[in-house]
Amino acid sequence: MAERKVTVEAEVGLHARPAATFVQAAAKADIDVTVARQGGQPVNAKSILMVMGLDVRQGETIVIRAEGDGAEELLDELAAIASAP
């Protein structure tokens, strides 16, 4: 299981456009990928409703996990989206 810890830098947090971009990128992948607040329950990163429901704000840290073919590349891409200001 590969994982990345990222601090969300977007002013709106992981909502609105950053959330949509994040979920769209996750949904393209064939493997399962989850996102969680640090220490929290992981949710399906391909679900915009679950990702919004995490209510991640600017400056908060999330943990993204994936397993399988292309997991590292996918996590790099998602980490870049989540940490973009």
Added chain:
Amino acid sequence: MIVAGVGVSPGIGHGPVYVLTASVPEPPEGATYVGEAEEEKARAHAALEKVAADLEARGVRAGGEAKDVLAAQALMARDPGLAVGVDALIDRGTAAERAVYDSFGTYRDLLTSAGGYLGERAADLDDIRDRTVAVLTGRTMPGVPDVAAEPYVLVARDLAPADTALLSKDVVAAFVTEEGGPTSHTAILARAMGVPAVVAARGATGLTPGVRVLVDGAAGTVTVEPGEREVAAARRRSEAREQALRAATGPGGTSDGHAVPLLVNLGGPGEVKAALANGAEGVGLYRTEFLFLDRKQPPTGAEQETAYRAVLEAFPGGKVVVRTLDAGADKPLAFLPAQGEEPNPALGERGLRMFRVHPEVMAEQLDALARAAEGLPARLQVMAPMVATVEEATWFTEACRARGLTSAGVMIEVPAAALRAGDLAAAVDFFSIGTNDLAQYTFAADRQVGALSALQDAWQPALLDLIALAVGEHGRPCGVCGEAAADPVLACVLVGLGVATLSMSAPSLPAVRAGLAGHTLAQCRAAAEAARAQSTAAGARAAARAALPRLAALGL
């Protein structure tokens, strides 16, 4: 008749009312289907996909901000978690339309329980749900006319981006909704379109279709059947106001050069951008509750430090006043169980009183603040809420100084603190008056009780007297943060009373700046005296206005 709400997009709109009635009925509970489960699922998925594609297409036609908003909504219709929920319900025999309705309901509850920004997204979800149910039950969604002989005032319980995206200024004179807040899509898109909007206008959908109304998107009012003169006057006022606001730039102060730094109230780092756009010179109240509420574990020192530094970095030359945690009683924290039942939460263990019980929480917060300010040019000031006595103030400022926090102050929210500001002054570096709580405790009127709002009027002469006492002659600077500072008329009066800085929500800054710049310090003092000479709130307001001659010309 006037319907009052919250103005979220300024300007004047005048036209006939068009009431949009949501008319997709809830599918009956327990509805079942005949045929195969797989076919029913396919029907549900096809409906969701149709709605998603339609939302996307509208977004592409509308372009701009609406495109992003609608693309995100299309993602919601295509949500894999939602589809799993729908399938599970269909497997248990539920008809597709009810399965869709219930699955959306699960997520709706999740968003509304979070409140705030997320709570306002619940309306978006309802719209997608209704559109899908309409497809499944063969109904057409109620639409909004996108051509009109005369621009109309669109009135609805709430508006979805799909409704408003294809509208323009040529078709809509104003938006009025019963629900929604400043961050609802109605507000965002109305501002982007330059159309006046009033939200949270209770009773608006009861307006007779076709009746002419005058909407003031700055004041938040909807006047039914206004006279011609009234409309013309409102337009003139609105234009004068816009002009005055555009013309007023730079640091706050009176026309004769008495500086009054205009600061912003912040609820989190996300609000910094709007503050800077409106010319905030610093932060007069940084509420820190957002870090603590709705959490099972307290935030770590490092997490706090990041949130504090984000704001300090945004105001390199200015001051940033951080208020320590103001929780307890009506805002309980999951990780700090209440000491016991409190019959009057507003009079209970809140603010600094809670720190007396849990000093470790204060220690962690002050440590994080001290670390956040290290090496930054911003002037960090720290203040405690709900301070009533000199002993409390001393306890807090000593804790601050022990950590190298050089400017420690207290809020004046309790009448006792206002009455004895002279004694408190020896223990602190500065004061900040919280007018909302000061009014609550002065008039023994709960802020949460709408029926008592007249007693929450900051123009009450008794409140003005207490503010004058708090400002006093003790030599410590005293600011005001609270609704009172956001009223351009009252702001002049506060400056006349000797208040050093004014702190308010970002959108209020330009009007206050313009009002102050239109008057001399002597005029502000005269207005303060005139207001305090009155015996009623209405009298005080009228007397102050009469003493501030430029306000009317500025449209304020």
